[in-house]
Amino acid sequence: MTTGVLWATVVLASLACLALKIAGHLVPEHWLADPRVARLTSLVTVALLASLVVTQTVGDGQGLTVDARLPALAVAAVALALRAPFVLVVVLAAATAAGLRALGWG
Template identity: 70%
Template sequence: MSPTATWIAVLVGAGVVFAIKLVGHLVPEHWLAEPRVARTAALVTVALLSALVAVQAVAHGRELVLDARLPALAVAAVALALRAPFVVVVILAAATAALLRALGMP
């Protein structure tokens, strides 16, 4: 892909994102106040974040990779289920990944 095509893609993408954001501001406020819309928006946020975490945990480029990130994610999930503070969750996950990598897991 040429640099010109890349910049065109970036600018078009930025324009589309800006347009979507602008449309979001034009939605009447009483539509957003409905409980069903608020519940759906909350679920979409959780689903998007979960998908991003899953992709980052098991993907490297276009390949599926099972390395130290997956057990670290499992440890973080257990810590979150036990309602550990976020700092503790991050430290446990990082320590798990570091320990597994020190033991030779990729």
């Protein structure tokens, strides 16, 4: 891919994002007040966040991989289910990944 094509792609993607943002401000407020819309937007947010977590956890750019990140995510999920403070969740997940990597897994 040439540098010109790459920059053209970046500029077009940026303009598309700007157009979506502007379109969001032009949506009538009464459409957004509908409870179904509020519920749908919260579900879309959760789905996008979940997809990002899964992609970053088991993706390596070319395929799927299972390494220390997956058990660390499981530990974080259990800690969140037990209502642990967020800082503790992060520390537990990081310690799990570090411990498994120190043992040679991932």
